[in-house]
Amino acid sequence: MTLPVTFVEVAAVRRITPRAARVTFEAAALDDTVGGAPDQQVKLCFPRPGQAEPVLPAQGDDPMGWYQAYLAIPEAERPLMRSFTVRRRVPGTRRIEIDFVLHGDTGPASAWALRAEPGDRLGMVGPSELYARQVPLAEAAATADWILLAGDESALPAIATLAGALPAGVRALAFVEVADESERQPLDGPADLTVRWLYRGGARPGVVLTEAVRAAELPAGTPFAWLAGEADAVRALRRYLVGERGVPKIFVDFSGYWRYRLTQDDAPTAEDLADAQEKLTMS
Structure with missing residues (x-):
């Protein structure tokens, strides 16, 4: 089972409610299955302060081996990882939309989304059968x-x-x-x-x-x-x-x-x- 790992770059950011932002990402690589099912989960990896993009192990065929390589990154450099739902795949493109709840600077994802601009880069892990729904x-x-x-x-x-x-x-x-x-x-x-x-x-x-x-x-x-x-x-x-x-x-x-x-x-x-x-x- 391959665990997809890629980088995504912010293409657009817009507020959809006072406390929620929709970020459109352009992926370096994106499987055709992404966005093809509801409740599809991915993990976004946020860079540490001073990093232009997160440090990530390369994609591999062993999900547990990839995660062990992720944990082996020194803590000061290891990206913070959070789970999100793919809100929409833009048809015919490598673009996906992901919504962020904005609750201030109390978490890495919200703090990042409050300041996100086109060109900012994150890592993305998945989607994978590991995160799939229990019942289709x-x-x-x-x-x-x-x-x-x-x-x-x-x-x-x-x-x-x-x-x-x-x-x-x-x-x-x-x-x-x-x-x-x-x-x-x-x-x-x-x-x-x-x-x-x-x-x-x-x-x-x-x-x-x-x-x-x-x-x-x-x-x-x-x-x-x-x-x-x-x-x-x-x-x-x-x-x-x-x-x-x-x-x-x-x-x-x-x-x-x-x-x-x-x-x-x-x-x-x-x-x-x-x-x-x-x-x-x-x-």
């Missing part, structure tokens, strides 16, 4: 009675691609928590999709989302649930759906994209490790 969307839509999508603004790019890929005739319900009404984005597609926008205000991230799903009168039948966003909220929603609603575990695709008051560079908690282990046993 077409299989989920054909098997379940309806589709549940739930997440915060960090999950909006993935939710948008999923909404666009659901076929006509499929019933879907999306719960999306954002800071306020100005952060709403279009969610379009051929499916019978109802979107419930939730505004966080001053609440802790994920609380409004969790309470809204628990209080909702959900459609009858067994849903396929896709959950992503703040890790504690995703965990709580999954436990509710499986434990109280009786949704089979295999019908819940879940990802804790970020952790409240913790960074991706902080050590995983016991619950983080348990979630990772369960995803491995389900794959």
